[in-house]
Amino acid sequence: MSCWDTLGAYALRSLGYGERALPTTDFTLCQQATLIGSGMIWNLYFGAVALGAGFVLAVAVALARTSDSPWLRRPAGWFIFLFRGSPLFIQFFFAYFLFLSLKGRFDWADPLTSAWLGATLVLFLNTAGYSAEIFRGALQAIPRGDLEAADAYGLTGWTKFRRITFPTMLRLAWPAYTNEAIFLFHATALVFVSGFPAIQQKGDALYYAQYFADKTFNPFVPYPILAGYFILVTLSIVGLFWLGSQRLNRHLPSPSGRWRAKFQVIR
Amino acid sequence: MLPDCSDPSALSGLSWLACYLTTGKHLNFYGSFGTVLLLLLVTAPVALALGFGGAMLARSRVAPLSWIGRAYIAVVRGVPDIVFFLFFVIALDQGLEYLRHRIKCPDWDGPVYRGSDFVVCDAAKLPLSNAPQWFHEAYGFALAVLTFAIVFGAFAASVLFGAMKAVPRAQMETAEAYGMTHAQAFWRVLVPQMWVYALPGLSNLWLVLVKASPLLFLLGVEDIVYWARDLGGSKTPQFTDYPHGDWRMWYFLFLLCFYLAFTRLSEIALDRLMRRLTHGQAIAGGEAQRKAALGGAA
Numbered sequence: 001m002s003c004w005d006t007l008g009a010y011a012l013r014s015l016g017y018g019e020r021a022l023p024t025t026d027f028t029l030c031q032q033a034t035l036i037g038s039g040m041i042w043n044l045y046f047g048a049v050a051l052g053a054g055f056v057l058a059v060a061v062a063l064a065r066t067s068d069s070p071w072l073r074r075p076a077g078w079f080i081f082l083f084r085g086s087p088l089f090i091q092f093f094f095a096y097f098l099f100l101s102l103k104g105r106f107d108w109a110d111p112l113t114s115a116w117l118g119a120t121l122v123l124f125l126n127t128a129g130y131s132a133e134i135f136r137g138a139l140q141a142i143p144r145g146d147l148e149a150a151d152a153y154g155l156t157g158w159t160k161f162r163r164i165t166f167p168t169m170l171r172l173a174w175p176a177y178t179n180e181a182i183f184l185f186h187a188t189a190l191v192f193v194s195g196f197p198a199i200q201q202k203g204d205a206l207y208y209a210q211y212f213a214d215k216t217f218n219p220f221v222p223y224p225i226l227a228g229y230f231i232l233v234t235l236s237i238v239g240l241f242w243l244g245s246q247r248l249n250r251h252l253p254s255p256s257g258r259w260r261a262k263f264q265v266i267r
Numbered sequence: 268m269l270p271d272c273s274d275p276s277a278l279s280g281l282s283w284l285a286c287y288l289t290t291g292k293h294l295n296f297y298g299s300f301g302t303v304l305l306l307l308l309v310t311a312p313v314a315l316a317l318g319f320g321g322a323m324l325a326r327s328r329v330a331p332l333s334w335i336g337r338a339y340i341a342v343v344r345g346v347p348d349i350v351f352f353l354f355f356v357i358a359l360d361q362g363l364e365y366l367r368h369r370i371k372c373p374d375w376d377g378p379v380y381r382g383s384d385f386v387v388c389d390a391a392k393l394p395l396s397n398a399p400q401w402f403h404e405a406y407g408f409a410l411a412v413l414t415f416a417i418v419f420g421a422f423a424a425s426v427l428f429g430a431m432k433a434v435p436r437a438q439m440e441t442a443e444a445y446g447m448t449h450a451q452a453f454w455r456v457l458v459p460q461m462w463v464y465a466l467p468g469l470s471n472l473w474l475v476l477v478k479a480s481p482l483l484f485l486l487g488v489e490d491i492v493y494w495a496r497d498l499g500g501s502k503t504p505q506f507t508d509y510p511h512g513d514w515r516m517w518y519f520l521f522l523l524c525f526y527l528a529f530t531r532l533s534e535i536a537l538d539r540l541m542r543r544l545t546h547g548q549a550i551a552g553g554e555a556q557r558k559a560a561l562g563g564a565a
Contacts, residue, residue, distance in 0.1 A: 081531075085527045085530040086523050087479070087526055089478075090481055090492075090519060090522050090526060093496075094516065094523050097513070097516035097519055100513070100516070101513065186346070186349075189349050189350065193349070206347075213357060217385040219354050219357040219358050220358065223350055223353065226346075226350055227350055230345060231345035231346060234346075
């Protein structure tokens with residue numbers, strides 16, 4: 001079987017299209033790269049959906065966290081503490097078994113036990129917790145002069161938020177938020193090792209890498225391939241967020257020198 | 268006093284629960300919390316030492332050494348830690364077995380990787396097939412600790428590398444002006460001063476390490492996640508004296524609360540430590556403390 005045939009057979013295997021049976025003997029490099037790459041579709045899906053939806057919730061939670069009313073501030077604080085204070089791995093397990101017991105009682109809980117919805121929900125809440133903390137810090141770091149200038153121009157309420165508070169917050173939070181996005185995509189690798197089943201062997205990149213490592217007893221091929229894919233994703237995120245920062249800071253002088261990705265290796 | 272647990276089917280309510288929670292397996296479950304704490308206590312200093320070595324390599328003036336150090340730091344950033352965990356735990360095991368294979372069976376020929384198998388001679392197996400059970404468990408745990416230390420060592424290296432660069436340049440220049448050698452200046456001036464810059468990063472790292480500890484489960488150690496899954500699964504009367512439904516959700520809720528409490532306590536302790544270390548330092552935190560003390564006195 002040539003590499004093109006393998007690509008045709010397995011490129012969409014993680015979604016259930018193409019060849020049903022996974023290779024069991026004579027593993028080629030091409031098969032490993034194709035299947036692990038096919039699994040990356042899931043990682044990208046989890047990451048993109050959770051990041052997009054999590055952004056909206058994170059802004060809301062950060063605003064609640066900095067509001068004057070304790071009825072908003074306290075629950076927001078608890079939300080952030082719950083998701084930042086416990087391991088994502090345990091959150092996945094707890095959520096999966098919670099959904100499993102809900103499934104027995106209610107019909108609507110049925111899809112929650114499959115990864116495409118249940119795991120995405122957990123990742124969404126988790127990244128919202130982490131991002132909310134980043135945005136809270138940024139909201140508190142907005143220069144007072146900016147807000148006073150907005151008042152002086154007669155901006156109030158929604159207009160002031162949309163034109164002054166929100167863009168400034170985003171600008172301040174952007175480097176840290178870039179890191180959060182990278183960590184979120186890395187965290188997607190946990191989905192299929194933490195309870196959520198890969199039905200009909202439709203798993204993510206780590207699932208297939210583990211499959212090959214188990215079958216060949218040779219970790220030195222599948223895991224470096226997987227690492228290569230994740231490095232590509234990381235570089236793409238950095239690139240995309242760099243474009244975003246260019247747009248956010250387009251009114252500032254020498255925009256290219258403004259944003260320096262300050263890489264942290266830890267969340 | 269504990270109720271009499273000899274006939275569980277006759278028990279009900281609280282006494283049933285008390286007996287249920289003190290079965291042998293549950294005692295193993297409680298013991299596995301010790302395993303997790305032991306992992307954290309052993310890994311933290313080892314990772315810190317590796318990190319210190321990595322940071323020293325990265326700022327070495329010999330270019331190849333510096334590349335090694337920088338590569339060690341950089342490579343962990345692009346890849347999820349879970350991938351490293353799963354990779355290293357097999358790779359270390361195979362590496363050790365391969366080394367022993369070369370030493371103990373020098374006249375064995377034929378490749379080590381054969382199709383879908385990794386074959387070494389019997390004397391090189393780790394642990395040996397006749398080793399006692401505790402040795403198997405200790406070996407698995409040691410591999411896990413080493414794996415954690417390598418991954419978190421890279422994180423620590425990046426934190427310490429940044430901290431070493433944050434020490435004001437003037438301090439090092441003063442040391443040179445006093446005629447200290449490069450090594451003297453490093454050990455007597457740079458190292459004592461860098462900790463206060465490193466502490467925020469290291470505190471964060473400790474919290475990340477705590478939150479990574481349940482991944483032990485994936486490395487094949489019988490840790491709290493293993494027991495929670497095992498004990499929580501539904502039990503039928505045929506196999507146990509304490510039949511119950513699927514309680515895994517409650518076991519994991521308990522673990523969730525355990526970790527929340529653990530991280531909260533860590534945060535409080537690290538805050539105290541930070542306050543003590545910044546005391547009297549010429550940085551913003553120390554200045555704020557000084558002002559607060561002055562304000563209190565006035």
